[in-house]
Amino acid sequence: AERYDDMVASVRQLAERNIELNVEERNLLSVAYKNVVGARRASWRVLSSIEAKEGEKSADDKVDKIKAYREKVEAELEDICNELLRVLETHLLDNDSTPEGKVFYLKMAGDYHRYLAEFAVDGSDAKKRSLQANQACAKYEEATRVAARSMDEGVKKEEQGLPPTNPIRLGLALNFSVFYYEIMNKPSEACALAKKAFDDAISELDSLQEEQYKDAT
Incomplete structure (x- = not known):
């Protein structure tokens, strides 16, 4: 169904059980986070490019709005990445x-x-x-x-x-x-x-x- 945010929630719950994941479960973890992060990385690149182009035109009002939206995407990216890093360090590395x-x-x-x-x-x-x-x-x-x-x-x-x-x-x-x-x-x-x-x-x-x-x- 390509509902990767739901997929992330499910695999995170599995990982937090402090068990050794099998190959299929590891791959599901990777696919889930790769997709939710990948979509936002792509958005960030597009927004950064538009922000730079508008900045060259000295369109301050547009640039401020684009920057605010880029920073929103960055905050989402940071939260997701840090969440996965916490799961890896706390629940997965020591249990495999x-x-x-x-x-x-x-x-x-x-x-x-x-x-x-x-x-x-x-x-x-x-x-x-x-x-x-x-x-x-x-x-x-x-x-x-x-x-x-x-x-x-x-x-x-x-x-x-x-x-x-x-x-x-x-x-x-x-x-x-x-x-x-x-x-x-x-x-x-x-x-x-x-x-x-x-x-x-x-x-x-x-x-x-x-x-x-x-x-x-």
Whole structure:
């Protein structure tokens, strides 16, 4: 029914039961928040663009109204992102014993700190942007460390990492590179990170079964 606000309320209630979510439940959590945040991120970009164009025309009255509406969207975005980050930290990360779950949630935390940094662009928001960028980077780095842990058979399953071809690990590398490019303005680091993930995955593609190959590519 595409009623994503209702979906968010339902999956949040599930997460707050302090249980380990299965793969389907994790994906529902991701889809729900991605859609409610994605719609507002798109609105914010449009409003910011219109505000800039009207500002060039010195249309102060219009600019004030557009700015007020943009700030309303920003407040909604901030509330939703902070809500999810609270759910991740309080209910999900400590209750998931699987490497895949840990990386999934840490990646999500990095993503939503990145979104908070994304719209903190006014001069007065410089400290907020820096804080959120640092927190996003810390979550992405922690997720990367977990994903890159040894896959040796002698290591306990819950202490293992993820293979380079794992879709969650690949998605982490992609989003971390987007963070470097868009938030940190470091295109060289972004390209290097994405290239390493690609090269590591390519080297193992031949050993995958057909279904795993489809997921990785």
